[in-house]
Amino acid sequence: MEFYGGTEHDVDVVIYGNKLVGAFISENGPTNFPSFRETSATTPSLLPPDRQAQLIVAAFKCCVDIGLSDGIFNVEMKMTASGPKLIEINGRMGDAFLRKWVRRLYGVDLAMCAFMISCDIKPFVPKFQPYERLMGVMLLPSLHSHLVNDSHFRERIKCLQDNGDVLFYMMQEDNLYGSLGVSGTDPDVCREKLLALCNEFGIESDTYKVSNFVRYFRY
Incomplete structure (x- = not known):
């Protein structure tokens, strides 16, 4: 292509x-x-x-x-x-x-x-600007299987989810595990929160530079 x-x-x-x-x-x-x-x-x-x-x-x-x-x-x-x-x-x-x-x-x-x-029913889609922003990073089997299968990682994620601090979504595809996301008022806040989590969990690495992937998300 x-x-x-x-x-x-x-x-x-x-x-x-x-x-x-x-x-x-x-x-x-x-x-x-x-x-x-x-x-x-x-x-x-x-x-x-x-x-x-x-x-x-x-x-x-x-x-x-x-x-x-x-x-x-x-x-x-x-x-x-x-x-x-x-x-x-x-x-x-x-x-x-x-x-x-x-x-x-x-x-x-x-x-x-x-x-x-x-069912031939027109859905209603409201038009407004959300008050928050979401930002996330993908987790890949080739790089992050050791994390996803780790009980401590799952316990920590569940705790953060229960507190509303993260959005964690899992899939069952061969080439994508899911995504780890955060919310914030603007791109800078989201970026800082996401990078802190990725560093804590070891998602940020030399082969998966999350800091490079999210640096372009700016107004």
């Missing part, structure tokens, strides 16, 4: 009757070269409002132009110097942690929206 410069984004669009009902943008950090697997993410988007609007319109048009008229679709895009560029369209909502993140920030359950649309 051709490589596009710029920032990478997931745009989850809600479409009913060929009309855009809502859209949610998240930012992805750099991939762990030479892999193209995403390493980190934050939402809501840090792009200026006009650039966000470009991404949403582009994602929506890409979907309807290929006949996706009703449903929740995850569109991966790059925002380049010359505008949005399509990477891929998934005929489903965003996977992994995105559903939980959107539900926490916006009070919208994408799975419920998909169910309503399948």
Whole structure:
């Protein structure tokens, strides 16, 4: 595939009757070269409002132009110097942690929206700016299996979850364990909290530089 410069984004669009009902943008950090697997993410988007609007319109048009008229679709895009560029369209909502993140920030359950649309009911998607920000890093089997399988790690994570200090999401895929996330009022607060956790747990390493993956998440 051709490589596009710029920032990478997931745009989850809600479409009913060929009309855009809502859209949610998240930012992805750099991939762990030479892999193209995403390493980190934050939402809501840090792009200026006009650039966000470009991404949403582009994602929506890409979907309807290929006949996706009703449903929740995850569109991966790059925002380049010359505008949005399509990477891929998934005929489903965003996977992994995105559903939980959107539900926490916006009070919208994408799975419920998909169910309503399948029943020919238009979902309601409120439009407001969340009061908090979420930022997280991915955990990979090739690098972090020793952590995920460690009982002390799990106990510490559960304690932090119970206190509301972290968002931890586990998956059962071969190439991704899940994500470890934090909340905060702005990107700097989130970055400091996330890096402190990654250093505590040993997620930050010479082969997985979380500090590099999240340094671009700035206003």
